[in-house]
Amino acid sequence: MTARSDAARTFLARAGWSDAEVTTLAGDASNRRYDRLTKANGDRAVLMDAPPDKGEKILPFVRIAAHLSGLGLSAPRVLAQDDAAGFLLLEDLGDDLFARIMKDNPQREEMLYAAAVDVLTHVHHSQPPSLVPYDAKFMTPLAALAFDWFQFGATGQTDTKARSRFTAEFEALLTPLADVPQVLVQRDFHAENLLWLPDRAGPARVGLLDFQDAMLGHPAYDLMSVLQDARRDVAALTEAAMIDRYLAQNPQDPAAFKAAYALLGAQRNLRIMGGFSRLCMRNGKVHYIDLIPRVWAHVMTNLKHPALGSVAQIITDALPVPTPEVLTTLRSKCATYPDR
Numbered sequence: 001m002t003a004r005s006d007a008a009r010t011f012l013a014r015a016g017w018s019d020a021e022v023t024t025l026a027g028d029a030s031n032r033r034y035d036r037l038t039k040a041n042g043d044r045a046v047l048m049d050a051p052p053d054k055g056e057k058i059l060p061f062v063r064i065a066a067h068l069s070g071l072g073l074s075a076p077r078v079l080a081q082d083d084a085a086g087f088l089l090l091e092d093l094g095d096d097l098f099a100r101i102m103k104d105n106p107q108r109e110e111m112l113y114a115a116a117v118d119v120l121t122h123v124h125h126s127q128p129p130s131l132v133p134y135d136a137k138f139m140t141p142l143a144a145l146a147f148d149w150f151q152f153g154a155t156g157q158t159d160t161k162a163r164s165r166f167t168a169e170f171e172a173l174l175t176p177l178a179d180v181p182q183v184l185v186q187r188d189f190h191a192e193n194l195l196w197l198p199d200r201a202g203p204a205r206v207g208l209l210d211f212q213d214a215m216l217g218h219p220a221y222d223l224m225s226v227l228q229d230a231r232r233d234v235a236a237l238t239e240a241a242m243i244d245r246y247l248a249q250n251p252q253d254p255a256a257f258k259a260a261y262a263l264l265g266a267q268r269n270l271r272i273m274g275g276f277s278r279l280c281m282r283n284g285k286v287h288y289i290d291l292i293p294r295v296w297a298h299v300m301t302n303l304k305h306p307a308l309g310s311v312a313q314i315i316t317d318a319l320p321v322p323t324p325e326v327l328t329t330l331r332s333k334c335a336t337y338p339d340r
Contacts, residue, residue, distance in 0.1 A: 005227060008049060011087040012037070014311055015080035017045060031056050044092040045079055052086045059083060061212035061241040063151050067118035069182070071122060079272045093207035099232055100193035109235065113242050115206050116194055116226050120197025120248040122203040124219050128184040134217035136174035140167050145265045146319060150292070153277045153330045154320045162318035169310045174267065177218045177260050180252075184209075185217035189225045191232055219250065220261040221268070228265050228271050230291050269298040270315070273322075277330055284335035292322045292330075 006135030011224050020037035024047065033055035035047040036193040054288035058081060068075040098112050132138070147163040188210045223246050227239045243261065247254050272295045276288035303312040320326050 004049070004051065007085050008013060008047065008087060011080070011082050011085060012047070012089070014082075015089050017089065020045070020090070021049075032256070033189065037089075041321055046076065046090040046092045047087040049091060050086040050088070055214075056086055056181045056224045058086055058088050060214070061088065063129070064184075064186075064211045064214045068123070068208055069210065071126050072202075072204055073119065073122065073203045074195075074200060075211070076207075076209070093195045093197065093209075096196040098194040099190055100194060102232070108240050110241065112191075112194075113226065113234070113238055114245060115196075115203070116189070117223065117242050117245045117249070119203045119206045119208070120189075120222055120246065121221075122224075124183040124250060126184075128182070128216055131184065131214060131216040133178070133182065133186070134185055134215035135178050138170045138215075139174055139267050139271075140171040143167075143270040145278065146270040146315075147274070149274040149277040150322075150330075151282065151319055152331050153281050154322075154326045159318045162314055164180065166311055166318070167312045169314065170267070173263055173307065173310065177263065180260075182216045183219050184214055185221045186216075187213050187215060187225070189222040189312070189325065190229045191226065194226075205324060218260055218264060220257055221264050223278075224261050224265045225268060228269065228301075230269075230276075230295050230298075259305060259307035262302045262307050264307055265300060265302040266311075266315075269295045269302065271301070273319075280330060280334045282335075282340060283338075286331055289327050289330050289334075292327065298324050 009018065012020070017039070020039050023036045023038070025034040025036050030050075032048060035049070037045045037047055048058065048061070050058050050061075062065045062081060065075040069077065076090040076093055078088060081087065083227050093129050093298060098116070102112060102184060124152060144167050145164055147158050147166065153156045157332065186208070192212075193209040195209065197205050197207050210268055223243065227234050227242055243258065247257060273292055275290055276295070279285040279288045299315070303315060
């Protein structure tokens with residue numbers, strides 16, 4: 001037993017769950033992990049283990065969960081918490097992840113994504129809490145992770161001149177996006193963080209997970225996040241239909257919205273390429289490399305939009321195509337840069 005497991009047992013005993021059977025649910029790209037607790041009477045809950053000594057915090061999750069629940073949405077209820085130790089006991093919303101349902105029943109894709117769009121409209125029609133802005137100055141360095149980690153891992157170096165040109169041009173492109181009314185963006189709104197709860201009504205039929213990094217940003221961001229998924233292919237017709245659905249619910253200049261969607265799509269997917277490379281090279285999580293070709297395809301799709309004209313050539317000239325050979329090179333460097 002470790003000190004961490006001892007602390008978890010102490011927390012569960014105080015919460016009245018010491019006799020529950022524990023089953024590991026998942027970890028994620030952070031240092032958090034999740035366990036399912038099941039009592040003899042069938043009651044279930046989820047333990048979130050977010051170790052503070054590894055930079056994890058539970059208060060942002062608690063705050064955003066309260067906000068979303070206050071809007072009538074299905075964020076997990078907090079049953080018990082220990083801020084100092086980094087433990088949360090949460091309502092168990094079940095196993096019906098959108099990704100899992102669509103894998104078994106592809107014909108349900110459009111229905112589920114329509115429900116996700118309805119959640120976003122519900123959130124965007126509500127006053128957001130006070131949050132840090134996800135603006136050009138914040139987003140641009142994150143997009144540059146593609147140079148810092150993906151390009152570095154694939155080629156052994158970062159083209160600092162190309163990176164500098166990219167960041168200057170890209171920040172200028174992203175800056176005007178702050179001129180539209182900003183909304184709460186969950187920033188990890190995708191099919192493995194959404195649960196189908198058919199016994200609930202309206203937008204509450206969608207269970208919400210992994211929103212603790214929410215910020216204040218452009219309304220197109222979470223829509224793009226769910227439709228340009230790093231982990232599953234979304235049919236092009238579904239993506240187009242969901243953009244149209246959102247615009248029908250939130251009337252605005254469609255051309256400006258689609259330009260923002262493409263800009264934010266490039267930002268997010270470049271960030272993910274760099275982040276996945278870093279997770280392999282620094283943290284030893286090699287399986288993320290397998291997802292990079294899909295993410296690269298999203299980048300290429302977004303670069304076709306005229307709004308990306310000033311950076312498209314910089315990106316395609318500097319970043320290597322993630323061929324099997326490039327991916328093999330990245331895998332070979334897994335866990336070799338723990339201190340970078």
